Amino acid sequence: MNPAQQPPLAILDRDGVINADSDAFIKSVDEWQPLPGSIEAIARLKHAGWQVAVATNQSGIGRGLFDEATLHAMHAKLAALLAEQGAALDLIVWCPHAPGQVCECRKPLPGLFHQVAQRLGRSLDGAVAIGDSLRDLQAAVAAGVRPVLVRSGKGERTLAKGGVPEGTAVYADLAQAVQALLGERSVALA
Numbered sequence: 255m256n257p258a259q260q261p262p263l264a265i266l267d268r269d270g271v272i273n274a275d276s277d278a279f280i281k282s283v284d285e286w287q288p289l290p291g292s293i294e295a296i297a298r299l300k301h302a303g304w305q306v307a308v309a310t311n312q313s314g315i316g317r318g319l320f321d322e323a324t325l326h327a328m329h330a331k332l333a334a335l336l337a338e339q340g341a342a343l344d345l346i347v348w349c350p351h352a353p354g355q356v357c358e359c360r361k362p363l364p365g366l367f368h369q370v371a372q373r374l375g376r377s378l379d380g381a382v383a384i385g386d387s388l389r390d391l392q393a394a395v396a397a398g399v400r401p402v403l404v405r406s407g408k409g410e411r412t413l414a415k416g417g418v419p420e421g422t423a424v425y426a427d428l429a430q431a432v433q434a435l436l437g438e439r440s441v442a443l444a
Contacts, residue, residue, distance in 0.1 A: 270407015291429035316352030367397035
């Protein structure tokens with residue numbers, strides 16, 4: 255697809271961006287709880303003509319804390335909540351590997367971003383990645399995607415530690431980031 259003809263693309267991290275995060279991992283459908291305004295924010299992007307993908311490290315699978323069936327059930331819950339808003343994600347990709355396992359998909363490597371491009375049949379030109387951890391931002395930069403940090407989830411800790419890539423936009427949460435993206439988009443079209 256010609257980059258000029260592509261719809262805008264947002265690649266979202268999951269835990270800490272869309273749903274509440276836990277240092278003990280999100281291991282069940284009951285533990286998967288959307289953050290306030292996140293579902294509505296995704297729906298707003300979709301209704302504005304954006305493609306929206308989720309790229310998430312899910313090392314709990316590799317650690318034996320939950321299985322892929324449970325992960326699919328969590329994503330079905332997300333899909334149902336989005337359907338209530340008249341929206342759907344274009345794609346969800348995940349890395350099931352634990353730290354120390356050799357793979358090319360675990361963020362901060364850019365493999366998940368490349369999977370998004372390949373599976374959606376598009377380039378990553380002009381795409382934006384929204385995450386709450388340094389590894390999300392590093393993966394975005396490595397893939398040539400514009401990094402955005404949200405303060406939700408681990409975002410405050412990420413800011414406090416420093417090392418955030420230069421030019422990273424910072425917002426309170428996904429809803430605020432989407433508001434800014436949609437404002438940028440309408441300005442760009444004007």
